[in-house]
Amino acid sequence: MNxxxxxxxxKGRIFEEAADLLRDAGFRLPAEFDDSRKLIIDVEEENFRFILAKPMDVPTYVEHGVADLGIAGKDVMLEEERDVYELLDLHISACYLAVAGLPNTELNEIAPRIATKYPNVAxxxxxxQGSQVEIIKLNGSIExxxxxxxxxxxxxxxxxxxTLVENGLVEYERIVDITSRLxxxxxxxxxxxxxxxxLVARLQQVVNTKLLSK
Ligand SMILES: Nc1ncnc2c1ncn2[C@@H]1O[C@H](COP(=O)(O)OP(=O)(O)OP(=O)(O)O)[C@@H](O)[C@H]1O
Ligand SMILES: O=P(O)(O)OC[C@H]1O[C@H](OP(=O)(O)OP(=O)(O)O)[C@H](O)[C@@H]1O
Structure with missing residues (x-):
């Protein structure tokens, strides 16, 4: 059983919300967890080993079985299409994927160019949509x-x-809503x-309670 x-x-912006969720579910995570530079943290009291990975790489570790479980944004799941199961919508780090650009511009030329960190999703x-486009992969500051x-x-x-507003861009289409998944x-x-x-039952209970209190 154990x-x-x-x-x-x-690592990054999901980390804190995910750690809070585990703590709310009663798992004892040491303070070192939050600001350590270590990439592997063993929590003996709970018999957990945490691997701190780049968000986009989490499904890769899980698919290969070097991690049993992982927490990943739905954006990453859609882009990576790894052979893993999604157990739970954690309802954290909510955001969405959208098509954006300069205001009042038409997409009528042949093969317009699209910049993104999500080439497969795009x-x-x-x-x-039946549109032929050329995808240009970037790794950040897409705007x-x-x-x-x-x-x-x-x-x-x-x-x-x-980020869109401050850079003078507007949203054209909303593609899909995103939250993090176990x-x-x-x-x-x-x-x-x-x-x-x-573990899933304990997390599910915390997620449900949070949803009800919203
Ligand atoms: N502005 C945002 N607000 C809320 N959630 C976000 C936002 N940007 C990204 N996310 C969600 O958080 C996840 C991790 O985002 P984060 O910015 O930490 O990673 P990243 O951009 O892949 O990191 P890195 O800069 O290390 O490449 C994303 O996969 C997405 O699900
Ligand atoms: O709607 P907002 O609240 O402004 O958030 C959206 C921004 O957040 C993410 O960028 P991130 O901060 O991860 O930086 P990046 O450009 O390095 O991806 C995303 O790529 C947008 O640029």
């Missing part, structure tokens, strides 16, 4: 692309909308079902 669980945690979206004339549009995360390696799910089932 098998060790290895959990891939995304390509699938425009394919479904720069239309301003300096690299692309006609971007596909990027919007949360408050502040994911599991399929073999771990079979082998460690009791322990994982208990």
């Amino acid at each position: 098998d060790m669980l290895t959990i891939a945690m995304p 390509a699938a979206y425009f394919r479904e 720069l692309a239309p301003i300096i004339g690299l692309t006609d549009r971007i596909v990027d995360i919007v949360s408050t909308g502040k 994911i599991v390696n399929p073999a771990s799910y079979r082998l460690k079902d009791l322990r994982i089932g208990e």
Whole structure:
């Protein structure tokens, strides 16, 4: 029952909300957890091993089974399409993916260019729309692309909308709502079902309580 669980945690903005959720579910995480530079943190009291990974890499560790579980944004899940199961919508780090660009510009030229950190999601979206586009992959500061004339549009995360506004861009289409998910390696799910089932039940309860109090 008390098998060790290895959990891939995304460094960056999801981390804090995910750690709070685990603490709210009664798991004792040491203070060192929050500001350590260590990439692997063992929490003996809970028999957890945490791997601190780049958000986009979390499903890779879980697919390969070096992590049993992971926390990843739905954006990352859609982009990476890894062979993992999604167990729970944690309802944290809410945002959405959208098409944005300079105001009052038409997309009527042949193969307009789209900058994004999500080339697979963007390509699938425009394919479904029947539009032929050229995707240019960037790794951050995507909003720069239309301003300096690299692309006609971007596909990027919007949360408050502040980055778009401050850079003089407008949203054209909303593609999909995003929240973070608890994911599991399929073999771990079979082998460690009791322990994982208990963790999911505790997290589900915290998520439900939070949703009800909103
Ligand atoms: N502005 C935002 N507000 C809320 N959630 C966001 C926002 N931007 C991204 N997210 C969510 O948080 C996840 C992690 O975002 P974060 O910015 O920490 O990672 P990243 O951009 O991949 O990091 P890095 O800069 O290290 O490449 C995203 O995959 C998405 O689900
Ligand atoms: O709608 P907002 O609340 O302004 O948030 C959206 C911004 O947040 C993310 O960028 P991030 O801060 O991760 O920086 P990046 O450009 O390095 O991806 C995203 O790529 C947008 O640029």
